[in-house]
Amino acid sequence: MGKTEPQVNINSVSRISAGTTFKGEMISPADIRIDGRFEGKLYTDGKVVVGETAEVSGDVVCSNIDIWGKIDGNLFIRDITSFKAGCAVNGNIQVRKLIVELGSTFNGTCKMITEAEYDSVARQYRPEKKQPASQKPEKK
Template sequence: MAKTMEPNVNVNEVSRISTGTIFKGEISSSNDIRIDGTFEGKIYSKGRVVVGEKACIKGDIICTNVDFWGSMEGNFFVKDTLSLKSSSKVNGNLHIKRLQVELDAKFDGSCHMINEAEFDKLVGGSAADSAAAKKPVNSDNS
């Protein structure tokens, strides 16, 4: 009797907006998000948001951690660490617990160092709650 093997699957899925994609609206995820295209709106994530070097964002990012290489006009609300990489260009306000800035990163705005309670107060709950609250309703259920 032959035994079938199930492939190993990475349980940490990543939602992705690829280069050449333009998205306008709101994204809510309990997983990580990677943006390499153009995004206008709000991003809510319980996990990490990674913004690639060619990405352009206009709006707000509300999440646990951010690795940022692209350009942004908007505000960060980060429960833990925002890492501005050398190619990043940010015009907006930071509300964060920790900040890492590489040489040549550009930032124009104000920086407010906050703790978890202040984060929850600013965003009306945690990023996890925000993502859960934005969860779509299944229209198949009556």
């Protein structure tokens, strides 16, 4: 019997709580909620929620994002970016759909992209799936 990829619970959420600082690269198949401080690169196939107390510094690549807190960095979003009232975003975004609420702050550039353009950018961040040993090329 061969190994299978672990199943991801669609209801699971990776979380950085208020008062917590994470520095580095975070890669997750699940949704991510940030209420603390994040510095680095973040990649998920799911949704990212940046809470009111959150401070994010770095690149974010995800399917959708809701921002209530602060972000300094570049955003590459497959579908919807939502700037909520009170948020502050400094950086460049590439997205298919943008929602901006009254009272949000955005300093940067916005490029509307296609899903193919997103996939091209996301490929740089997406972790490579390991091939089973039986499918790996033979070394000579």
